[in-house]
Structures are given as structure tokens and as C-alpha cells.
Amino acid sequence: MALFEAHELHLRFGDRVVLEDISLSFEVGRLSGIMGPNGAGKTTCFNVLTGRYRPDRGRVVFDGADITGRSPQAISRLGIARSFQLMNLFDEFTAFENVAIALPETRRRGADPIGQAYRDSALVGEAHEILVNVGLGDRAGQIAKSLPYGERRALEIAVALASRPKLLFLDEPTAGLGSDGRARLADLVRKLKGAVTLVVIEHDMEFLFSLADVISVIHWGQVIAQGSPADLRANPWVRNSNLGKLA
């Protein structure tokens, strides 16, 4: 079943077409990949899917409801979380606090959320469980800005998971990571697969080919190819590229 669908999205900035015609469908429990060369429109597409830009034409449907043009806040309340290319953490807070603040129960309580989170053993337990899930179990007390880059990425995903999303968007999760960091992040994403519906936007083909159930290739603001990693790899040009050699 499709949890999220985009129908014929078209977006222009002034005279320039940035999204020509994008239709996508993300199935429950799957990991859907979106890839494309630099400047292909991936991040713009992400921004339309998550409500930052309103398309000039086309519809975005989540869980049966038309969410086209709704604010990012309204969309996130429906159960869509996202993590960005540029990280969004409270740098002076600990890893635990970053996750605890993002828990829906903490948010509902209003004043002094961090104090509240520390006092409530259920919240403490839940925040720790999420940290353990992303491999940061032993980093709970560490200040966010003191974490190495790769662990900050993982913490960002933990913060996104804290809202218990039905759908999690990851925008270029490997950006800035070295090969070790990528491998660790791939392990983490593999672990999340199935538990939450994932959409990963990535420039790094290798990363997506090893993880995604289905991949859409975006270029020139359109979906130029779509299929499972095996389908896409069947293309002779892909087989003969660096990517094909990894298979």
C-alpha cells in the first residue's frame, strides 16, 4: 500500500522549470530511494514533498489525505519526520536531551521540558532506547557539539525518530561522511528498515543501491528511471560504470 504519493508535481522559479513532472509513490515499510546528479532537483523535490514549497501543479497525498501546500509543521504533525543535509541539533544540549525534547510527551508538557524529561522515568527510558537504537547508547550524556560528525548524523536521526513518525525522510544522510561513517550509517539505516517507512534522498549511488527496495532517478526535474536496484543495474551503462563494478 502506498503511504505517500506525489502526482505530477510541477514547480517553477520565475521563468525556470525546476520540477517538470514528478510522480512518486512510497510503500509502507519500504525504503524508497531518490537519487540523481547534482542540480537535478532532488532537494527541491524533497522540499515540495515535505511542505516547504508549494507546487504550481500536482498533488501530494499522505495516508489518504491531500497535504499539498500544507505547512511543514502541519505535515510533521501528521507523522512525517525529516532530517536535513544541514544538521538541526541543540548543540549545547546532551544527546539524551536532544532526543528527550523531541518526544511528543515532553512537548505536550510545555514549561521546562528538559527538567520534566529527567524526572519522568518513562521518558528517560524511551529516550535511551532510541539512542541505543541508533548506536548512541553510551553517548547519552555527551554534549551534542562534542560528538564526531558521524554520530551527530545518527543523533539527528534519533531526534527525527523521537516524534515516532510513520514516514521518515533522510536528505543526503551521507553528506560529509567518510567511508567508515557511511558504512556505520548504512548499518543504522538497515536496522531502521521495516520499523519505519523510509525515503532516502542521496547523491551516493552505492549507498542507495545497497539499501533501497526501490529507487527513483531524478534528473532535469523529472523521474528518468525507476525500479529495484536489480532493475536499474540491468542497464548496460550502469553495469559498466563504477557502480556496476560494486555489484
Next chain:
Amino acid sequence: MSGLPLLALERVSKIYRRGLFDRTLAFRLDVDFRIDEPAIVGVMGPNGAGKTTLFEMIAGSNAPTGGRVVVAGHDMQRVRYRERDRLAIHYHQSYQVRRFSRTRPDFMMEPAGSSYPVVHLFDEPQFNAQDGYIGFMLDFFHRLRGEGRLVFICLHPTAALHLELLRQTCERYLFVANGQARPFADFGRIISDPDVRRYLGALAP
């Protein structure tokens, strides 16, 4: 698209002069051809010969000095500015977009009557054999053609790969040089033309 040629350039010319007072000719391009059926067309020619200018005229962003560009029956210069890319879309290389003047208000002009472009102009697409995207790009060109559209791929070959890509992908060709855009019916013909061979130099097979 019934019966009408997908694209006709009717005695199109583009003339640039040095300046308002110095009327010395700086650039001249004369083009006259039509394409009735869906196709993938390869466009080659030296830098500065007018490949991009040709694409701009087809896309309607650059007005010819003389003649008409007609896409699916529409004279491009009479179509509303914002709707011209519904007929012919120019995928620019990098982000350099040249701006052109608008002389008439949109309400005086014709609607495009199309929601997805009929003519697709790919200006120096980045073909990198290492990354595998080429395969998806080529499939996409074939898909557009299969849907009844007209695809142009402009390339200034700098490697044997580029020529091979054109040979495998394109059904007809244009060679833009010396102020003209000369059509060729197939790869064999374009590749045996003496001007083209001189232009390709060591790449000529």
C-alpha cells in the same frame, strides 16, 4: 500533433552586429529545416558556432532576426512567454541562463495548448561514463521519443565516448558551423562529411 510537423525552422536567421553604431557583422546563423516525425537528433559543432543560439530560438527565448520557428503548429514568437516551455524546453548546461527582452504583454499572445513539452533540447548534458547516470539519461531520451516527442542532444565531442553515444542514440544529425545548421540523415553521412571530419580532428573514426 496530427499531421503538423513537430518542428519547422522556416528560413530562420539570427544576426548579431558589433554594436548600435558599428554595424559590422559579428555573428550570423541561417537555418532552414523541418522534422515531421518523433526523433532523437544529435547536434554537433564548434564552440561559438551557434548551437546554443539555435536551441534558444527553437525554445522561443531568443527571437530570430528573420524567419519563423514553428513547434507543433505554433509560431514560437507568438506564444505567451511563460508557456513557450510547454512546447519546447531548453535544458541548459550548468546554470547560465541568458535573459531575453519581452516586447509584448502575454494577453496579446497565444496559449501553448500543451502541458508537457513537445521538443526537448538537451544542451551539453554531462555524460560521465564512471557514474552510470548515462544509461538512465539515454533511456529517458528513448522514452520521450517513444511518446512522440522530438529530442535534441547538443554535444561538442571531446572524447571517443561522446561520438559513440551520438552514434548509438541519434537517428539524424545537425552540424552547426560556418553560419549554417546542416541536416544529415544518419551517422554515416555526417561522419563522412569533410567539414565534420576536420572539426572532429583525431576523434574522426
